[in-house]
Amino acid sequence: MQKMMEKRALELLGDGTVNRVLGWSAGDFIYDVTPAVFKTAEEVQDKFLYNDFCGANLSKYLVKESRKEGKILVFLKPCDTYSFNQLIAEHRIIRENIYAIGVECFGKADEEKLRAKGITGITGIEMKDGTYTVHTVYGDETVKAYEVMADRCLSCKSKKHVAYDELLGSEGEVVEDCNRFDMVEKLEAMTPDERYEFWRGELSRCIRCNACRNICPACTCEQCVFDNPNSGVSQKAAVNSFEENMFHIIRAFHVAGRCTDCGECSRVCPQHIPLHLLNRKFIKDVNTFYGEYQAGENPEAKPPLGKYEKNDIEPGEAGGAKA
Amino acid sequence: MQDVKEFRPKIVAFCCNWCSYAGADLAGSARLSYPADVKIIRVPCSCRVNPMFILRAFQRGADGVIMAGCHPGDCHYTSGNYFARRRMTLLFSMLDYLGIERERTRVEWISAAEGAKFSKTMNEFVDTITALGENKRLEDLRCKK
Numbered sequence: 001m002q003k004m005m006e007k008r009a010l011e012l013l014g015d016g017t018v019n020r021v022l023g024w025s026a027g028d029f030i031y032d033v034t035p036a037v038f039k040t041a042e043e044v045q046d047k048f049l050y051n052d053f054c055g056a057n058l059s060k061y062l063v064k065e066s067r068k069e070g071k072i073l074v075f076l077k078p079c080d081t082y083s084f085n086q087l088i089a090e091h092r093i094i095r096e097n098i099y100a101i102g103v104e105c106f107g108k109a110d111e112e113k114l115r116a117k118g119i120t121g122i123t124g125i126e127m128k129d130g131t132y133t134v135h136t137v138y139g140d141e142t143v144k145a146y147e148v149m150a151d152r153c154l155s156c157k158s159k160k161h162v163a164y165d166e167l168l169g170s171e172g173e174v175v176e177d178c179n180r181f182d183m184v185e186k187l188e189a190m191t192p193d194e195r196y197e198f199w200r201g202e203l204s205r206c207i208r209c210n211a212c213r214n215i216c217p218a219c220t221c222e223q224c225v226f227d228n229p230n231s232g233v234s235q236k237a238a239v240n241s242f243e244e245n246m247f248h249i250i251r252a253f254h255v256a257g258r259c260t261d262c263g264e265c266s267r268v269c270p271q272h273i274p275l276h277l278l279n280r281k282f283i284k285d286v287n288t289f290y291g292e293y294q295a296g297e298n299p300e301a302k303p304p305l306g307k308y309e310k311n312d313i314e315p316g317e318a319g320g321a322k323a
Numbered sequence: 324m325q326d327v328k329e330f331r332p333k334i335v336a337f338c339c340n341w342c343s344y345a346g347a348d349l350a351g352s353a354r355l356s357y358p359a360d361v362k363i364i365r366v367p368c369s370c371r372v373n374p375m376f377i378l379r380a381f382q383r384g385a386d387g388v389i390m391a392g393c394h395p396g397d398c399h400y401t402s403g404n405y406f407a408r409r410r411m412t413l414l415f416s417m418l419d420y421l422g423i424e425r426e427r428t429r430v431e432w433i434s435a436a437e438g439a440k441f442s443k444t445m446n447e448f449v450d451t452i453t454a455l456g457e458n459k460r461l462e463d464l465r466c467k468k
Binding site: 187197198199242243245250252256282290304305309310315316318 | 381395413414420424429460
Protein backbone atom coordinates (compact mmCIF):
# COMPACT_ATOMS: atom_id res chain seq x y z
CA MET A 1 0.00 0.00 0.00
CA GLN A 2 2.73 2.47 0.95
CA LYS A 3 4.50 1.86 -2.38
CA MET A 4 1.30 2.55 -4.34
CA MET A 5 0.60 5.72 -2.37
CA GLU A 6 4.15 6.95 -2.76
CA LYS A 7 4.03 6.26 -6.51
CA ARG A 8 0.79 8.24 -6.93
CA ALA A 9 2.11 11.08 -4.81
CA LEU A 10 5.25 11.32 -6.94
CA GLU A 11 3.22 11.20 -10.16
CA LEU A 12 0.86 13.94 -9.05
CA LEU A 13 3.71 16.11 -7.76
CA GLY A 14 5.61 15.45 -10.98
CA ASP A 15 2.85 16.47 -13.40
CA GLY A 16 2.01 19.56 -11.35
CA THR A 17 -1.53 18.54 -10.35
CA VAL A 18 -0.59 19.27 -6.75
CA ASN A 19 2.31 21.11 -5.17
CA ARG A 20 2.15 19.56 -1.72
CA VAL A 21 1.33 16.19 -0.22
CA LEU A 22 -0.33 15.77 3.15
CA GLY A 23 0.47 12.40 4.60
CA TRP A 24 2.17 10.70 7.49
CA SER A 25 5.81 10.37 8.43
CA ALA A 26 7.58 8.53 11.20
CA GLY A 27 8.34 10.38 14.42
CA ASP A 28 11.17 9.25 16.65
CA PHE A 29 9.88 5.72 16.31
CA ILE A 30 8.00 3.92 13.60
CA TYR A 31 4.91 3.74 15.81
CA ASP A 32 4.60 7.41 16.76
CA VAL A 33 3.54 8.47 13.32
CA THR A 34 2.97 12.15 12.79
CA PRO A 35 1.09 14.06 10.07
CA ALA A 36 3.39 15.88 7.66
CA VAL A 37 3.30 18.05 4.55
CA PHE A 38 5.77 17.07 1.84
CA LYS A 39 6.77 19.67 -0.70
CA THR A 40 9.26 17.85 -2.90
CA ALA A 41 9.65 14.41 -4.46
CA GLU A 42 12.77 13.80 -2.36
CA GLU A 43 10.88 14.44 0.86
CA VAL A 44 8.19 11.98 -0.19
CA GLN A 45 10.78 9.33 -1.04
CA ASP A 46 12.64 9.85 2.22
CA LYS A 47 9.94 10.34 4.77
CA PHE A 48 6.49 9.31 3.53
CA LEU A 49 5.08 6.48 5.57
CA TYR A 50 1.86 4.51 5.69
CA ASN A 51 1.56 1.61 8.06
CA ASP A 52 -0.82 0.22 10.64
CA PHE A 53 0.07 2.94 13.13
CA CYS A 54 -1.14 5.79 10.89
CA GLY A 55 -4.21 6.59 12.94
CA ALA A 56 -4.18 10.39 12.63
CA ASN A 57 -7.11 11.93 10.80
CA LEU A 58 -5.65 14.39 8.28
CA SER A 59 -8.84 16.20 7.35
CA LYS A 60 -8.53 18.94 9.97
CA TYR A 61 -5.17 20.07 8.60
CA LEU A 62 -6.95 20.98 5.38
CA VAL A 63 -8.73 23.89 7.08
CA LYS A 64 -5.44 25.77 6.93
CA GLU A 65 -3.76 23.93 4.09
CA SER A 66 -6.57 24.32 1.56
CA ARG A 67 -6.33 28.10 1.94
CA LYS A 68 -2.75 28.17 0.77
CA GLU A 69 -1.44 28.59 -2.76
CA GLY A 70 -1.93 25.61 -5.08
CA LYS A 71 -3.54 22.23 -4.76
CA ILE A 72 -2.75 19.76 -2.02
CA LEU A 73 -2.87 16.00 -2.17
CA VAL A 74 -4.33 14.31 0.86
CA PHE A 75 -4.70 10.67 1.82
CA LEU A 76 -7.90 9.80 3.64
CA LYS A 77 -8.89 6.65 5.43
CA PRO A 78 -12.61 5.76 5.39
CA CYS A 79 -13.38 7.38 8.77
CA ASP A 80 -11.43 10.49 7.72
CA THR A 81 -13.63 10.91 4.66
CA TYR A 82 -16.63 11.50 6.95
CA SER A 83 -14.81 14.33 8.71
CA PHE A 84 -13.73 15.62 5.32
CA ASN A 85 -17.33 15.69 4.11
CA GLN A 86 -18.49 17.36 7.29
CA LEU A 87 -15.89 20.09 6.89
CA ILE A 88 -17.06 20.64 3.31
CA ALA A 89 -20.65 20.89 4.56
CA GLU A 90 -19.57 23.56 7.04
CA HIS A 91 -17.56 25.43 4.38
CA ARG A 92 -14.42 25.06 6.43
CA ILE A 93 -12.25 23.67 3.64
CA ILE A 94 -11.96 24.68 0.01
CA ARG A 95 -12.70 21.57 -1.99
CA GLU A 96 -11.20 22.88 -5.28
CA ASN A 97 -7.77 23.11 -3.70
CA ILE A 98 -7.74 19.49 -2.62
CA TYR A 99 -7.00 16.27 -4.42
CA ALA A 100 -8.22 13.50 -2.14
CA ILE A 101 -7.10 9.91 -2.45
CA GLY A 102 -9.00 7.34 -0.43
CA VAL A 103 -6.89 4.59 1.08
CA GLU A 104 -8.07 1.30 2.50
CA CYS A 105 -7.95 0.74 6.21
CA PHE A 106 -8.52 -2.45 8.16
CA GLY A 107 -8.10 -0.95 11.60
CA LYS A 108 -5.04 0.53 13.17
CA ALA A 109 -2.83 -1.05 15.81
CA ASP A 110 -2.52 0.47 19.26
CA GLU A 111 1.11 0.60 20.30
CA GLU A 112 0.20 0.60 23.98
CA LYS A 113 -1.74 -2.60 23.63
CA LEU A 114 1.28 -4.13 21.90
CA ARG A 115 3.50 -2.98 24.72
CA ALA A 116 1.10 -4.44 27.25
CA LYS A 117 1.57 -7.76 25.47
CA GLY A 118 5.31 -7.41 25.94
CA ILE A 119 6.06 -6.48 22.35
CA THR A 120 8.61 -3.65 22.42
CA GLY A 121 11.37 -2.31 20.20
CA ILE A 122 9.03 -2.21 17.23
CA THR A 123 10.63 -1.56 13.86
CA GLY A 124 7.76 -2.41 11.54
CA ILE A 125 4.29 -3.88 11.25
CA GLU A 126 2.37 -5.77 8.61
CA MET A 127 -1.16 -7.09 8.53
CA LYS A 128 -2.34 -10.18 6.74
CA ASP A 129 -5.62 -12.05 7.19
CA GLY A 130 -6.41 -10.55 10.56
CA THR A 131 -2.96 -11.09 11.99
CA TYR A 132 -0.24 -8.56 12.59
CA THR A 133 3.36 -9.49 12.02
CA VAL A 134 5.32 -7.09 14.17
CA HIS A 135 9.00 -6.69 13.43
CA THR A 136 11.00 -5.84 16.51
CA VAL A 137 14.66 -5.57 17.34
CA TYR A 138 14.26 -8.90 19.15
CA GLY A 139 12.82 -10.67 16.13
CA ASP A 140 9.35 -11.02 14.61
CA GLU A 141 6.18 -11.51 16.62
CA THR A 142 2.73 -12.43 15.39
CA VAL A 143 -0.39 -11.35 17.17
CA LYS A 144 -4.11 -11.52 16.40
CA ALA A 145 -5.27 -8.14 15.08
CA TYR A 146 -8.31 -7.79 17.33
CA GLU A 147 -6.15 -8.19 20.43
CA VAL A 148 -4.04 -5.12 19.77
CA MET A 149 -6.27 -3.01 17.58
CA ALA A 150 -7.28 0.46 18.79
CA ASP A 151 -10.65 0.41 20.56
CA ARG A 152 -12.24 2.77 18.08
CA CYS A 153 -11.27 0.44 15.22
CA LEU A 154 -12.80 -2.56 16.97
CA SER A 155 -16.15 -0.79 16.80
CA CYS A 156 -15.52 0.73 13.36
CA LYS A 157 -18.77 2.12 11.96
CA SER A 158 -17.81 2.25 8.31
CA LYS A 159 -15.10 1.14 5.95
CA LYS A 160 -16.77 3.04 3.16
CA HIS A 161 -15.15 6.07 1.51
CA VAL A 162 -17.78 8.78 1.24
CA ALA A 163 -15.65 11.38 -0.55
CA TYR A 164 -12.60 11.07 -2.79
CA ASP A 165 -11.16 11.99 -6.17
CA GLU A 166 -9.40 8.70 -6.56
CA LEU A 167 -9.35 5.41 -4.72
CA LEU A 168 -6.51 3.06 -3.96
CA GLY A 169 -8.04 -0.28 -3.14
CA SER A 170 -11.74 -0.99 -2.74
CA GLU A 171 -14.45 1.50 -1.81
CA GLY A 172 -15.49 -0.47 1.26
CA GLU A 173 -18.85 -0.80 2.96
CA VAL A 174 -20.66 0.55 5.98
CA VAL A 175 -20.32 -1.82 8.92
CA GLU A 176 -23.93 -2.48 9.95
CA ASP A 177 -23.26 -4.39 13.11
CA CYS A 178 -20.54 -2.32 14.76
CA ASN A 179 -21.81 -2.35 18.37
CA ARG A 180 -20.35 1.07 18.96
CA PHE A 181 -23.07 2.02 21.45
CA ASP A 182 -22.49 -1.01 23.70
CA MET A 183 -20.55 0.90 26.32
CA VAL A 184 -23.02 3.83 26.23
CA GLU A 185 -25.86 1.40 26.86
CA LYS A 186 -23.95 -0.20 29.67
CA LEU A 187 -23.54 3.21 31.31
CA GLU A 188 -27.18 4.08 30.76
CA ALA A 189 -28.19 0.91 32.53
CA MET A 190 -26.28 1.93 35.65
CA THR A 191 -27.80 3.95 38.48
CA PRO A 192 -27.06 7.69 38.51
CA ASP A 193 -24.73 7.19 41.46
CA GLU A 194 -22.70 4.57 39.64
CA ARG A 195 -22.57 6.73 36.56
CA TYR A 196 -21.43 9.69 38.61
CA GLU A 197 -18.69 7.61 40.19
CA PHE A 198 -17.61 6.30 36.80
CA TRP A 199 -17.33 9.75 35.26
CA ARG A 200 -15.64 11.23 38.31
CA GLY A 201 -13.03 8.53 38.00
CA GLU A 202 -12.51 9.28 34.35
CA LEU A 203 -12.83 13.05 34.18
CA SER A 204 -10.83 13.79 37.31
CA ARG A 205 -7.76 12.63 35.41
CA CYS A 206 -8.17 15.45 32.92
CA ILE A 207 -5.19 17.81 32.84
CA ARG A 208 -6.87 20.27 30.45
CA CYS A 209 -4.15 19.89 27.84
CA ASN A 210 -6.80 20.67 25.21
CA ALA A 211 -5.50 17.89 22.97
CA CYS A 212 -9.04 16.57 22.45
CA ARG A 213 -10.20 19.97 21.28
CA ASN A 214 -7.18 20.63 19.10
CA ILE A 215 -7.32 17.31 17.28
CA CYS A 216 -11.09 17.28 16.75
CA PRO A 217 -11.99 17.80 13.07
CA ALA A 218 -15.33 19.27 14.16
CA CYS A 219 -13.69 21.86 16.47
CA THR A 220 -12.50 24.39 13.92
CA CYS A 221 -13.60 27.71 15.40
CA GLU A 222 -11.01 30.44 14.93
CA GLN A 223 -11.55 31.44 18.51
CA CYS A 224 -12.76 28.81 20.89
CA VAL A 225 -15.05 29.53 23.81
CA PHE A 226 -12.37 28.00 26.02
CA ASP A 227 -9.85 30.59 24.80
CA ASN A 228 -11.99 33.47 25.93
CA PRO A 229 -10.04 35.19 28.72
CA ASN A 230 -13.31 36.25 30.36
CA SER A 231 -14.64 32.71 30.54
CA GLY A 232 -12.57 31.88 33.59
CA VAL A 233 -11.50 28.61 32.04
CA SER A 234 -9.08 29.72 29.35
CA GLN A 235 -5.74 27.96 29.09
CA LYS A 236 -5.61 26.63 32.56
CA ALA A 237 -5.79 23.34 34.28
CA ALA A 238 -9.15 22.45 35.78
CA VAL A 239 -8.94 23.06 39.49
CA ASN A 240 -12.07 21.27 40.59
CA SER A 241 -14.66 18.78 39.53
CA PHE A 242 -16.97 21.44 38.22
CA GLU A 243 -14.51 22.69 35.66
CA GLU A 244 -13.72 19.18 34.51
CA ASN A 245 -17.40 18.44 34.05
CA MET A 246 -18.09 21.73 32.34
CA PHE A 247 -15.20 21.48 29.91
CA HIS A 248 -16.16 18.01 28.80
CA ILE A 249 -19.90 18.62 28.61
CA ILE A 250 -19.44 21.79 26.58
CA ARG A 251 -16.76 20.30 24.37
CA ALA A 252 -19.00 17.37 23.51
CA PHE A 253 -22.05 19.60 23.19
CA HIS A 254 -20.38 21.91 20.71
CA VAL A 255 -19.78 19.03 18.33
CA ALA A 256 -23.16 17.35 18.96
CA GLY A 257 -24.76 16.54 15.65
CA ARG A 258 -21.53 17.28 13.83
CA CYS A 259 -19.26 14.69 15.38
CA THR A 260 -18.55 11.92 12.88
CA ASP A 261 -17.32 9.58 15.61
CA CYS A 262 -13.77 9.33 14.25
CA GLY A 263 -12.47 8.70 17.76
CA GLU A 264 -9.50 11.06 17.56
CA CYS A 265 -10.33 12.65 20.93
CA SER A 266 -9.83 9.41 22.79
CA ARG A 267 -6.77 8.48 20.75
CA VAL A 268 -4.87 11.64 21.65
CA CYS A 269 -5.92 11.85 25.30
CA PRO A 270 -2.71 11.45 27.32
CA GLN A 271 -4.81 10.40 30.31
CA HIS A 272 -6.81 7.78 28.41
CA ILE A 273 -10.19 9.30 29.20
CA PRO A 274 -12.83 7.61 27.01
CA LEU A 275 -14.03 10.91 25.57
CA HIS A 276 -15.73 9.24 22.64
CA LEU A 277 -18.32 7.92 25.11
CA LEU A 278 -19.58 11.48 25.59
CA ASN A 279 -19.78 12.09 21.86
CA ARG A 280 -21.42 8.74 21.25
CA LYS A 281 -24.06 9.53 23.82
CA PHE A 282 -25.03 12.57 21.78
CA ILE A 283 -24.95 10.57 18.55
CA LYS A 284 -27.12 7.90 20.12
CA ASP A 285 -29.57 10.49 21.48
CA VAL A 286 -29.82 12.21 18.11
CA ASN A 287 -30.47 8.85 16.50
CA THR A 288 -33.18 7.89 18.94
CA PHE A 289 -34.89 11.26 19.25
CA TYR A 290 -34.52 12.75 15.79
CA GLY A 291 -33.93 9.79 13.49
CA GLU A 292 -30.77 8.12 12.26
CA TYR A 293 -28.14 10.63 11.36
CA GLN A 294 -24.52 10.11 10.46
CA ALA A 295 -22.59 13.37 10.29
CA GLY A 296 -20.44 13.61 7.19
CA GLU A 297 -22.27 10.96 5.25
CA ASN A 298 -24.03 13.50 3.07
CA PRO A 299 -22.70 17.07 2.93
CA GLU A 300 -26.15 18.32 1.84
CA ALA A 301 -27.95 17.00 4.94
CA LYS A 302 -29.13 19.49 7.55
CA PRO A 303 -27.53 19.06 10.98
CA PRO A 304 -29.97 17.79 13.64
CA LEU A 305 -29.48 20.81 15.89
CA GLY A 306 -30.02 23.19 12.98
CA LYS A 307 -33.56 22.06 12.30
CA TYR A 308 -36.63 20.98 14.26
CA GLU A 309 -39.89 19.11 14.07
CA LYS A 310 -43.09 20.38 15.64
CA ASN A 311 -43.60 17.16 17.57
CA ASP A 312 -40.07 16.74 18.91
CA ILE A 313 -39.62 14.97 22.20
CA GLU A 314 -39.85 17.16 25.33
CA PRO A 315 -36.68 17.54 27.45
CA GLY A 316 -38.58 16.13 30.43
CA GLU A 317 -39.05 12.85 28.62
CA ALA A 318 -35.39 12.59 27.74
CA GLY A 319 -33.26 13.61 30.70
CA GLY A 320 -34.73 16.44 32.75
CA ALA A 321 -37.48 16.22 35.31
CA LYS A 322 -40.85 15.11 34.00
CA ALA A 323 -43.42 17.84 33.64
CA MET B 324 -27.95 26.91 71.77
CA GLN B 325 -27.86 25.01 68.56
CA ASP B 326 -28.57 26.88 65.39
CA VAL B 327 -30.16 24.48 62.92
CA LYS B 328 -30.52 26.10 59.55
CA GLU B 329 -33.35 25.00 57.40
CA PHE B 330 -32.30 24.17 53.85
CA ARG B 331 -33.62 26.68 51.36
CA PRO B 332 -32.79 25.81 47.78
CA LYS B 333 -31.58 28.34 45.25
CA ILE B 334 -33.46 28.08 42.01
CA VAL B 335 -32.58 29.89 38.81
CA ALA B 336 -35.38 30.33 36.33
CA PHE B 337 -34.59 31.47 32.82
CA CYS B 338 -37.77 33.11 31.60
CA CYS B 339 -38.60 34.17 28.10
CA ASN B 340 -39.38 37.87 27.93
CA TRP B 341 -42.52 37.37 25.84
CA CYS B 342 -44.26 34.59 27.72
CA SER B 343 -42.99 33.23 30.98
CA TYR B 344 -41.68 36.53 32.29
CA ALA B 345 -45.07 38.06 31.66
CA GLY B 346 -46.57 34.92 33.19
CA ALA B 347 -44.57 35.58 36.35
CA ASP B 348 -45.82 39.15 36.29
CA LEU B 349 -49.39 37.96 36.01
CA ALA B 350 -48.85 35.56 38.89
CA GLY B 351 -47.73 38.57 40.90
CA SER B 352 -50.68 40.77 39.94
CA ALA B 353 -53.09 37.94 40.67
CA ARG B 354 -51.50 37.50 44.12
CA LEU B 355 -50.56 33.90 43.39
CA SER B 356 -47.58 33.13 45.54
CA TYR B 357 -44.48 31.27 44.58
CA PRO B 358 -41.37 30.78 46.74
CA ALA B 359 -38.83 33.57 46.94
CA ASP B 360 -36.13 30.95 46.33
CA VAL B 361 -36.79 31.27 42.63
CA LYS B 362 -34.54 33.86 41.03
CA ILE B 363 -35.77 34.88 37.63
CA ILE B 364 -33.39 35.77 34.84
CA ARG B 365 -35.09 37.40 31.90
CA VAL B 366 -33.91 36.27 28.48
CA PRO B 367 -35.18 37.52 25.11
CA CYS B 368 -36.13 33.99 24.06
CA SER B 369 -35.70 30.50 25.48
CA CYS B 370 -33.34 29.99 22.55
CA ARG B 371 -30.97 32.51 24.15
CA VAL B 372 -30.18 30.04 26.89
CA ASN B 373 -26.76 28.69 26.14
CA PRO B 374 -25.99 25.27 27.73
CA MET B 375 -23.15 27.08 29.44
CA PHE B 376 -25.69 29.29 31.28
CA ILE B 377 -27.23 26.25 32.89
CA LEU B 378 -23.87 24.91 34.00
CA ARG B 379 -22.77 28.35 35.20
CA ALA B 380 -25.91 28.65 37.29
CA PHE B 381 -25.05 25.38 39.02
CA GLN B 382 -21.47 26.56 39.47
CA ARG B 383 -22.57 29.77 41.17
CA GLY B 384 -24.61 27.84 43.67
CA ALA B 385 -27.97 27.05 42.10
CA ASP B 386 -29.58 23.85 43.31
CA GLY B 387 -31.99 23.64 40.42
CA VAL B 388 -32.36 25.32 37.05
CA ILE B 389 -35.61 25.71 35.20
CA MET B 390 -36.05 27.14 31.74
CA ALA B 391 -39.46 28.55 30.87
CA GLY B 392 -40.45 29.65 27.39
CA CYS B 393 -43.41 30.10 25.08
CA HIS B 394 -45.43 27.07 24.14
CA PRO B 395 -44.06 25.34 21.05
CA GLY B 396 -45.62 27.11 18.09
CA ASP B 397 -46.06 30.41 19.93
CA CYS B 398 -42.49 31.69 19.82
CA HIS B 399 -42.23 35.45 19.36
CA TYR B 400 -39.36 34.75 16.96
CA THR B 401 -41.26 31.98 15.15
CA SER B 402 -39.03 29.02 15.92
CA GLY B 403 -36.63 29.85 18.77
CA ASN B 404 -38.19 27.54 21.31
CA TYR B 405 -38.14 24.60 18.88
CA PHE B 406 -34.36 24.89 18.62
CA ALA B 407 -34.06 25.43 22.36
CA ARG B 408 -36.11 22.30 22.94
CA ARG B 409 -33.71 20.16 20.91
CA ARG B 410 -30.70 21.65 22.63
CA MET B 411 -32.06 21.20 26.14
CA THR B 412 -33.20 17.68 25.36
CA LEU B 413 -29.64 16.73 24.50
CA LEU B 414 -28.07 18.68 27.36
CA PHE B 415 -30.38 17.21 30.01
CA SER B 416 -29.87 13.76 28.67
CA MET B 417 -26.11 14.32 28.92
CA LEU B 418 -26.35 15.59 32.50
CA ASP B 419 -28.33 12.48 33.35
CA TYR B 420 -25.64 10.38 31.64
CA LEU B 421 -22.99 11.97 33.84
CA GLY B 422 -24.98 11.01 36.91
CA ILE B 423 -26.33 14.45 37.79
CA GLU B 424 -29.84 14.12 39.21
CA ARG B 425 -32.33 14.59 36.41
CA GLU B 426 -34.79 16.37 38.69
CA ARG B 427 -32.50 19.37 38.99
CA THR B 428 -33.13 20.54 35.46
CA ARG B 429 -36.46 21.22 33.92
CA VAL B 430 -38.11 22.88 30.96
CA GLU B 431 -41.62 24.24 31.12
CA TRP B 432 -43.72 26.07 28.56
CA ILE B 433 -45.65 28.89 30.21
CA SER B 434 -47.56 31.52 28.30
CA ALA B 435 -48.20 35.13 29.37
CA ALA B 436 -51.75 34.17 30.36
CA GLU B 437 -50.72 31.29 32.60
CA GLY B 438 -49.89 33.01 35.86
CA ALA B 439 -51.44 30.12 37.75
CA LYS B 440 -49.33 27.59 35.90
CA PHE B 441 -46.23 29.64 36.65
CA SER B 442 -46.93 29.70 40.35
CA LYS B 443 -47.85 26.00 40.41
CA THR B 444 -44.73 24.96 38.47
CA MET B 445 -42.40 26.98 40.69
CA ASN B 446 -43.99 25.63 43.86
CA GLU B 447 -43.63 22.09 42.59
CA PHE B 448 -40.07 22.61 41.43
CA VAL B 449 -38.99 24.13 44.73
CA ASP B 450 -40.53 21.18 46.56
CA THR B 451 -38.65 18.73 44.35
CA ILE B 452 -35.33 20.49 44.88
CA THR B 453 -35.88 20.86 48.61
CA ALA B 454 -36.44 17.12 48.78
CA LEU B 455 -33.29 16.49 46.72
CA GLY B 456 -31.15 18.72 48.89
CA GLU B 457 -28.07 20.65 48.03
CA ASN B 458 -26.46 20.43 44.63
CA LYS B 459 -23.22 18.56 45.23
CA ARG B 460 -22.43 17.08 41.88
CA LEU B 461 -22.04 20.29 39.94
CA GLU B 462 -20.82 22.57 42.65
CA ASP B 463 -17.81 24.81 42.66
CA LEU B 464 -16.48 25.26 46.16
CA ARG B 465 -14.74 28.50 45.24
CA CYS B 466 -18.14 30.03 44.58
CA LYS B 467 -19.60 28.95 47.91
CA LYS B 468 -19.57 31.28 50.83
